Amino acid sequence: AAFLISAFARLLTRPEPEQRRDNQPRALVIAPTRELALQIHRDAEALGRHAGLRLGLVYGGVDYDKQRRQLARRIDLLIGTPGRLIDYNKQGALDLRGIEVAVLDEADRMFDLGFIRDIRFLFRRMPKPERRQSMLFSATLSYRVLELAYEHMNNPELVKIEAERVTADKVEQTLYYPSNSEKIPLLIGLLRRERPKRAIVFTNTKRNAEEVLAWLRGNDIRAEILSGDVPQKKRQRLLGQFEQGEFDVLIATDVAARGLHIPDVTHVFNYDLPQDAEDYVHRIGRTARAGASGQAFSFACEDTAFYLPDIEAYIGQKIPHEGVSPELLVEPKPRARIEHHRGPRPGGRSGRSGGKGGDRSRGRAQEGRRRRRGNGSRRRGAASGKQAGG
Structure with a gap:
C-alpha cells in the first residue's frame, strides 16, 4: 500500500500528458517474482477500485500475445517482472518514455536473483530521475542497493524502520538434532x-522437496510441492488450493517461495536448515503474521547443522532445542510414487510459447547470494526519489 497509494495520488492529481501514446504507461512497478507481481496487482485492484485507473500485469510463463495486447490499451499503472518488461520494450510494444512514477520492490532480491543489469536497462529507458517520482523498497540496505538508488533516483531520502527483533515475537521456535535417517x-x-x-515445509533442494512429498503422501498427509519448474498456471492453482484448505502442507524451496504472501500459516518446518541466515528469518516469518502466533520447527541434521551458528548469531539468540523423543519418531508407511515434472524454468522472460527460459539465468543468483553476506547494514527501509520542485 505504501507505494500504490503514493502512485495513485500522483496520477490522479496530475493531468494526463496530451501527447501520451497508447503503449506508454504512466507508472511502473517492477517486482522480482511472478507471485509478488500478482500480489501487488491484487492489492492495486482493491485499493484502486474506485480510482478509475487502468491496471496492467505482465510476467513470464503465461500467454505472451494476450499480455502484449493489453499494453496497447493506455494502461495507467503497469506491474511486471524484469524479463517480460524488457522483451516488450525491445519489440516496441512497451514505451517507458512516459513513466511518471517508477517503483522497484524488493531491490535486494533483484540482486540475489541476478536481475540488476535488467533493472538498469529499464531505468535508462525512462525519463531522467528529476522528471519522475522514484521509490525503491528493500528489506536490507546494502551498499549495492544504495548505489542503485543514488544512480537512478533524484536526491533520494532514506526512510528506515528499525525492527526491535529480527524474528517475529509471536513465533515459537524449536530446534531438533535428528540424524538424516x-x-x-x-x-x-x-x-x-x-x-x-x-x-x-522448507527444503534446500528440489530433490529433497520431492522426497518429502513422496513420504507425506504415502502417510496420508495432504501435501503439494512448489518448485521452480512448476508451470505458472499450476503454481497459481496450487496457491489458491492451499489458501482454500484443499491440502494442509506446502513443500517449497526458498527460490520457489520468494515473494509469496500466504495468509494464516500456522506452522513452518525447516526440514533443512538454510545456508543463509537471512533465509531463516524469511522462512519463519511466513507464520505469526498480523498479530497471530505461530510455530517454527527446525532440523539441524548431519548435513546442515553447521549453518546453525551463523543463524543464531544473526537473530541474536539461541534457538530453544528439544530432544528427539521415541514418541515423535513414528514408523512411516511406504512412500508414494510421484510424477517428476520437468518443465521450463520460472521467471519473467520466456518465448511466445512460454517454454523458454526464465527471468535471466539463475546462475547469477547464487553468486549474488554469496556476495551479499556482510555487504552493508541490515536495515529494513525504503528510498524515495524526489522530483525537481517537490
Missing part, C-alpha cells in the same frame, strides 16, 4: 502431533 519419521510425527491448519 530420523528426519522423515520426525517430520511425520510432528505433523501428526501438531495437526497444522496450514503448514510450509
